[in-house]
Amino acid sequence: MNDPYSVLGVSPSASDDEIKKTYHDLARKYHPDNYHDNPLADLAQEKMKEINEAYDTITKQRERGEQGPSSAGGAAYQSYSGGAAYQQSYTGANAAAYAQIRNLINSGNLQQAEEMLGGISTHDAEWNYLMGSVYWRKNWMDEAARYFRTAATMDPGNVEYRNAVNYMNRGGQAYRPYNMGGQMTESDACSCCAQAYMADCCCEMMGGDLIPCC
Amino acid sequence: MYGYVRPLKGELKVSQYESFQAVYCGLCHELRRRYGPASRFLVNYDFTFLAMLFSSGQTPVCEMLHCPVSRLRKHRCLCSCPELGVAADYSVILAWWKLRDGVHDENFFKALAYRLSSGLLRGAYRKAQKKQPEFAEIVARRLVELNALEADRCPSIDRMAEKFALILQSAAGGVSDPARRRVLDELLYHVGRIVYILDAIDDLAEDFKKGNYNPLVYRFSAQNGALTDDDRDSLRLTLRHSHNSVISAFALLEKNPWTDILENTVYLGLPWVTEMVFSGRWKEQKEILKHH
Numbered sequence: 001m002n003d004p005y006s007v008l009g010v011s012p013s014a015s016d017d018e019i020k021k022t023y024h025d026l027a028r029k030y031h032p033d034n035y036h037d038n039p040l041a042d043l044a045q046e047k048m049k050e051i052n053e054a055y056d057t058i059t060k061q062r063e064r065g066e067q068g069p070s071s072a073g074g075a076a077y078q079s080y081s082g083g084a085a086y087q088q089s090y091t092g093a094n095a096a097a098y099a100q101i102r103n104l105i106n107s108g109n110l111q112q113a114e115e116m117l118g119g120i121s122t123h124d125a126e127w128n129y130l131m132g133s134v135y136w137r138k139n140w141m142d143e144a145a146r147y148f149r150t151a152a153t154m155d156p157g158n159v160e161y162r163n164a165v166n167y168m169n170r171g172g173q174a175y176r177p178y179n180m181g182g183q184m185t186e187s188d189a190c191s192c193c194a195q196a197y198m199a200d201c202c203c204e205m206m207g208g209d210l211i212p213c214c
Numbered sequence: 215m216y217g218y219v220r221p222l223k224g225e226l227k228v229s230q231y232e233s234f235q236a237v238y239c240g241l242c243h244e245l246r247r248r249y250g251p252a253s254r255f256l257v258n259y260d261f262t263f264l265a266m267l268f269s270s271g272q273t274p275v276c277e278m279l280h281c282p283v284s285r286l287r288k289h290r291c292l293c294s295c296p297e298l299g300v301a302a303d304y305s306v307i308l309a310w311w312k313l314r315d316g317v318h319d320e321n322f323f324k325a326l327a328y329r330l331s332s333g334l335l336r337g338a339y340r341k342a343q344k345k346q347p348e349f350a351e352i353v354a355r356r357l358v359e360l361n362a363l364e365a366d367r368c369p370s371i372d373r374m375a376e377k378f379a380l381i382l383q384s385a386a387g388g389v390s391d392p393a394r395r396r397v398l399d400e401l402l403y404h405v406g407r408i409v410y411i412l413d414a415i416d417d418l419a420e421d422f423k424k425g426n427y428n429p430l431v432y433r434f435s436a437q438n439g440a441l442t443d444d445d446r447d448s449l450r451l452t453l454r455h456s457h458n459s460v461i462s463a464f465a466l467l468e469k470n471p472w473t474d475i476l477e478n479t480v481y482l483g484l485p486w487v488t489e490m491v492f493s494g495r496w497k498e499q500k501e502i503l504k505h506h
């Protein structure tokens with residue numbers, strides 16, 4: 001493994017607190033929420049793994065007294081949910097087609113998904129939602145937002161559609177350092193919970209669940 | 215190209231600003247070395263950004279050279295290197311195709327001016343095309359597609375922006391490391407998308423007045439060439455999406471000697487330019503910055 005200090009970009013003489021802060025900043029930077037449904041999610045996940053390993057190594061070394069006096073605490077950001085999958089059970093006329101289209105979207109075959117959607121003449125809420133999903137993955141965000149909104153208007157009770165609209169309305173998410181337009185968080189513990197909750201919401205939007213109780 | 219992709223000068227350290235100047239001047243000299251003195255006017259901020267982005271990570275070497283604009287004193291310039299070369303080649307190719315595009319302008323005198331200036335660049339273009347055949351081919355193809363969509367009065371911003379985004383994305387074609395290539399593909403796609411949309415917003419009033427095609431007119435049925443608050447919100451939202459994608463991709467790049475300046479460009483420069491375009495003050499700001 002690479003030198004854990006250079007992975008975190010800190011000097012070996014850095015204090016436990018400095019290391020902890022750097023680790024938390026990096027963990028926020030590569031947090032899964034910033035790579036939600038993003039084609040680079042796997043690379044961010046790798047990066048997160050490296051950072052966690054480096055931080056664990058340093059903490060263990062310091063616990064054993066090899067460097068510095070005390071522990072800086074174990075790595076907190078372990079869970080990284082992989083690519084969210086579109087899942088839904090269907091009934092109705094286009095049930096089989098919709099299920100197939102979801103599979104196509106999940107496997108990244110957007111062209112065929114779009115063609116199949118083009119062949120369906122009844123444009124109900126689910127049709128609009130799936131069309132939005134195809135466009136979202138094609139990076140056509142303006143069109144995606146419009147289809148998601150139509151789906152949510154046609155079926156206001158559907159949580160999946162509503163979450164998609166809410167996610168679109170936030171305009172995505174990315175980490176910004178506090179001196180580059182980002183905000184200082186008051187408490188790391190607090191933001192950790194908030195982010196876990198957000199990740200859970202995003203998973204639920206795509207049919208999965210990270211935290212079963214909410 | 216357009217000059218939308220630039221650092222926010224006020225937030226750069228003096229040393230960073232000087233380094234940025236050195237890359238900009240380096241690109242100007244590289245254009246002269248490769249394509250003759252006439253091609254120097256093609257130097258711009260967007261391709262300076264590309265040259266920094268494509269840096270191999272090696273410590274940059276600079277030299278003192280005379281500047282054609284202020285001949286009295288020498289300026290610190292980045293020495294010739296592969297990333298400057300690539301940025302110079304791309305500048306020539308994109309400029310030539312944009313000029314060729316203008317030849318079809320309905321105004322006879324304008325069309326003539328485009329014809330003459332593209333004639334001046336023909337030799338340079340042939341040379342650049344030999345060096346970067348794939349990029350030249352993609353630019354030509356995408357611009358033809360853009361023209362066809364324009365002729366159809368395409369009402370989709372996404373469809374239009376994608377063609378331009380793919381041109382910029384193909385600038386990463388020479389990157390061999392697959393992971394780095396993927397990151398740059400994603401980053402450049404969204405930078406291209408932002409540039410296209412900003413340009414459409416910036417040109418809206420003028421295009422409307424002249425009756426030229428502008429995707430926003432058809433997407434929003436803009437009244438008198440002005441956008442409503444709802445239209446602006448939609449545009450801000452879609453730009454925010456792309457901006458977040460740029461930032462998330464940028465976070466995955468290895469550090470290079472220009473990382474600080476690139477960070478400034480991505481985190482601060484792009485949002486600042488976006489605000490200037492929305493408030494209608496971009497052209498004025500651009501002129502002010504030119505004189506500093």
